[in-house]
Amino acid sequence: MSDKKDAEAKSMYDRALEAIEKNLVKKSAGGLTYIAEWRGGILDHKMGHLACFSGGMIALGGQHAVEEQKQHYMDLAAEITRTCHESYVRSDSKLGPEAFRFDSGTEAVATRLSDRYYILRPEVVESYLYMWRLTHDPKYRQWGWEVVEALEKYCRVEAGFSGIRDVYTTNPSHDNMQQSFFLAETLKYLYLLFCEDDVLSLEDWIFNTEAHPLPVNHTDFILKTSAQ
Numbered sequence: 122m123s124d125k126k127d128a129e130a131k132s133m134y135d136r137a138l139e140a141i142e143k144n145l146v147k148k149s150a151g152g153l154t155y156i157a158e159w160r161g162g163i164l165d166h167k168m169g170h171l172a173c174f175s176g177g178m179i180a181l182g183g184q185h186a187v188e189e190q191k192q193h194y195m196d197l198a199a200e201i202t203r204t205c206h207e208s209y210v211r212s213d214s215k216l217g218p219e220a221f222r223f224d225s226g227t228e229a230v231a232t233r234l235s236d237r238y239y240i241l242r243p244e245v246v247e248s249y250l251y252m253w254r255l256t257h258d259p260k261y262r263q264w265g266w267e268v269v270e271a272l273e274k275y276c277r278v279e280a281g282f283s284g285i286r287d288v289y290t291t292n293p294s295h296d297n298m299q300q301s302f303f304l305a306e307t308l309k310y311l312y313l314l315f316c317e318d319d320v321l322s323l324e325d326w327i328f329n330t331e332a333h334p335l336p337v338n339h340t341d342f343i344l345k346t347s348a349q
Contacts, residue, residue, distance in 0.1 A: 122327050124337050125185060134182060146197070149223045153207060154200035157223075166223040168204070173217075173244040176202030177251030181323075184255065195255070202248045204229060206264050209245065212288040215271040217245055231289070240284035240296065241276065243306035243332065250310045254323055265314045306332040 123130070145156050147166065155168040156175060176198045183194025207229040208217040216239045218231035231237045246268055253261035275293055276282045282303060285293035309332050313321060326334045 122335060122337060124339050126338075131185070138179070138182065142197075147223070149228050151228045153204045153223070153228055154197065155204050155223055155229075156201065167220055168208075168223070169220045170205075170208075170217055170239075170242050170244055173201075173205035173208075174247050176205065176248035180248075180251050180255050198248075199252065199256075202245075202252050202261075205245045205248060209264075209268070209271075213291050214239070214275045214285065214288045214293060215267055216275065216285070216288045217242075218288050237287045237289055238284060238296070239276075239288050240298070241272075241282060241300050241303040241307055243302060243310055246307060246310045246314065247332070250314045251323075253314055254318055262314060265311055269311060302331060 125131075141156065145159060145164075146154065147157050147164075148154050155166075156172050158165040158167055158169070178198075179194050179201065180198035183191050183198060186194055205217065208221045209215055211230050212218065218237050218239065219242075220231060220233075220236040221229045222232050222236075223229070225232075246265055249261045249265045249268075252258065253265075272282060275285055275291075276295075278295060278297075281299045283295035283297055283299060286296055287293050321334050325337050325339070327337060328334055
């Protein structure tokens with residue numbers, strides 16, 4: 122947002138990502154890269170749908186890494202985004218569960234009933250958008266269109282769109298809720314995925330955690346405060 126002038130924010134991001142890579146990024150026996158959760162000093166080999174924004178985040182951060190690290194971060198971003206895609210394609214509805222696990226021979230699927238639901242979350246398509254904008258690999262648009270088709274097939278109801286209680290069935294029951302972030306984020310990211318790059322260009326706009334676009338400050342204006 123500062124047009125790459127906020128060095129403190131960049132430093133905090135770099136340190137945080139270094140810690141994430143060191144402690145949380147893992148690869149499954151089947152070759153899927155995921156971000157595990159740290160709970161009370163114990164590593165839980167589970168990745169939440171909410172963490173799937175990280176593919177796009179790492180790809181964006183990689184654009185401004187030192188030259189020898191750029192490809193590493195783009196590869197990591199692509200691997201994490203692929204894992205999140207796998208959580209979708211391994212379900213019967215082709216929509217992803219709230220969380221998926223990597224243990225006891227299980228990979229990228231929910232093993233607990235309490236994790237099998239989908240409430241129209243945006244994080245996976247968020248990463249598809251960033252990966253498309255930064256690589257123009259057509260698979261990200263294809264993956265996005267698969268989500269559109271699944272939403273139409275399993276989530277559309279008379280008054281809008283509803284979450285479903287179990288992604289591992291082709292006859293899911295609806296939770297009768299259309300979350301506010303479905304309009305603010307999920308549909309916005311899907312729309313932008315199929316737009317030209319100059320529609321809310323990443324050079325001029327950033328999206329906050331609810332996908333509200335904020336302008337990048339391309340001026341040299343610095344806010345000065347005086348002591349009272």
